Amino acid sequence: MERDSQLELYELVADRLKEAHARVRALQVPEGVRMALSRKLLVVTAAAKHDLADAARRLDRLMKDLDEGRFPEGD
Template identity: 45%
Template structure:
């Protein structure tokens, strides 16, 4: 990466959030086809971030809400201590 290729703060924040979203999808205990669909959506958001950072951030927020619902719907989610 060249010195003039530095990311802005908003680009850096979105990149960090996208990495975290990928980690969360990998860790989900869901059927393979569900995980594949989530990964495709996440890749679409990554692609969008190259053209429209603000729209990608909005879509990522919606995506993460859906992942939160999936996590709360899993049987093992009830065993997670508050704050973990």
């Protein structure tokens, strides 16, 4: 049963990562900001390989920041 819930969480994170990547691509922001957001997405993806629950939390925070228009500063 636990394996089923883990699989469901993996599917949820994968779907949300796909959505987040699409949202970042569609943003009208300077390239440096887009790159910073892409790095954050890569960190979430890497975290998902080791700690799926942590990756889900990180992705929730990132999506909330996107929803509220809070973007990292670009280099």
